[in-house]
Amino acid sequence: MPEMVTIGETLVAFCPVQNGPLRYVPEFRKSIAGAESNVAIGLCRLGHSCGWISRVGRDEFGKYLIREIRAEGVDISGVETDEELPTGIMFKEIIEGKGTKVYYYRKNSAASRMIPENLDADYIRSAKILHITGITPALSPSCLDTVKKAACIARENGVTVSFDLNIRLKLWDRKRATRVIKSILPGVDIVLTGKEEAEIIFGIDDEEEIFSSFFAFGIKTIALKMGKMGCRVAGSNQKHIVQPFKVSRVIDTIGAGDAFDAGFLAGVLEKKTLLECGILGNAMGAFAVTTTGDIDGLPDRDELTLFINRQKEVCR
Numbered sequence: 314m315p316e317m318v319t320i321g322e323t324l325v326a327f328c329p330v331q332n333g334p335l336r337y338v339p340e341f342r343k344s345i346a347g348a349e350s351n352v353a354i355g356l357c358r359l360g361h362s363c364g365w366i367s368r369v370g371r372d373e374f375g376k377y378l379i380r381e382i383r384a385e386g387v388d389i390s391g392v393e394t395d396e397e398l399p400t401g402i403m404f405k406e407i408i409e410g411k412g413t414k415v416y417y418y419r420k421n422s423a424a425s426r427m428i429p430e431n432l433d434a435d436y437i438r439s440a441k442i443l444h445i446t447g448i449t450p451a452l453s454p455s456c457l458d459t460v461k462k463a464a465c466i467a468r469e470n471g472v473t474v475s476f477d478l479n480i481r482l483k484l485w486d487r488k489r490a491t492r493v494i495k496s497i498l499p500g501v502d503i504v505l506t507g508k509e510e511a512e513i514i515f516g517i518d519d520e521e522e523i524f525s526s527f528f529a530f531g532i533k534t535i536a537l538k539m540g541k542m543g544c545r546v547a548g549s550n551q552k553h554i555v556q557p558f559k560v561s562r563v564i565d566t567i568g569a570g571d572a573f574d575a576g577f578l579a580g581v582l583e584k585k586t587l588l589e590c591g592i593l594g595n596a597m598g599a600f601a602v603t604t605t606g607d608i609d610g611l612p613d614r615d616e617l618t619l620f621i622n623r624q625k626e627v628c629r
């Protein structure tokens with residue numbers, strides 16, 4: 314049984330081969346994109362076992378997603394196939410100086426029909442970590458119920474629940490996102506979030522106040538991801554500012570947060586200190602920004618260790 318289990322939709326992502334408005338882009342590269350499967354793949358590259366619960370359509374794109382994710386070593390026994398609804402897709406648009414935009418075609422996708430009744434409680438119970446995100450609850454009411462039920466099964470069985478707020482304002486508005494996310498937080502142990510997302514939820518930008526607001530929900534461990542500024546981590550009796558790693562060129566920041574989560578959770582599974590978890594998270598995030606795909610840049614264990622040690626040498 315996998316050490317880490319996660320639930321969520323993965324999309325077929327079409328990344329433009331050239332930059333510029335999509336109407337002028339003649340070619341795309343096909344890849345996979347899904348916050349939860351990205352975390353699972355990142356953890357598998359580091360030598361951990363992961364399972365992904367999801368749904369895909371009975372179509373070519375569904376077959377493609379399953380093949381790719383299985384090839385990365387993720388257990389896909391928890392993936393269902395919908396006979397009618399399609400696999401979701403998305404397009405990326407990269408405009409020089411303006412960053413990356415995404416366009417979703419995922420409404421009424423196969424994954425948006427996940428239901429709590431289909432969860433395999435034993436599968437979740439046997440894991441050490443259940444990782445959920447704020448994307449799945451935004452897909453449909455039944456997806457929200459599924460995430461809540463999974464978190465409840467995990468909590469009742471001593472499985473650590475990790476939650477990346479991952480607020481996607483293309484899927485829901487701030488008010489609803491805030492209400493729903495706050496309803497999930499009491500069942501969560503670890504929060505991994507971009508600082509801007511925490512600001513949306515609590516309406517404050519002071520990092521100490523953000524930590525206190527999460528602690529008030531009973532969260533035990535928090536990582537505030539701050540992009541090129543690194544991250545801040547907090548546990549019940551410790552807080553650290555974790556410096557970022559240097560990268561020669563930032564190509565695409567999408568997927569960096571998921572890579573961070575994979576590094577951080579690898580640290581949790583390996584019983585590393587909170588500071589070490591933050592370092593692993595930052596290092597994985599640094600790898601992810603150097604390529605256009607969400608997972609292409611993710612390192613294996615040796616590459617990660619070498620990268621961390623080399624940067625330590627340079628700092629000295």
Ligand code: KDG
Binds near residue numbers: 322324349351568569
């Ligand atoms: O974190 C990266 C994800 O945003 C991307 O892979 C697509 O899961 C995705 C989503 O729903 O936005």
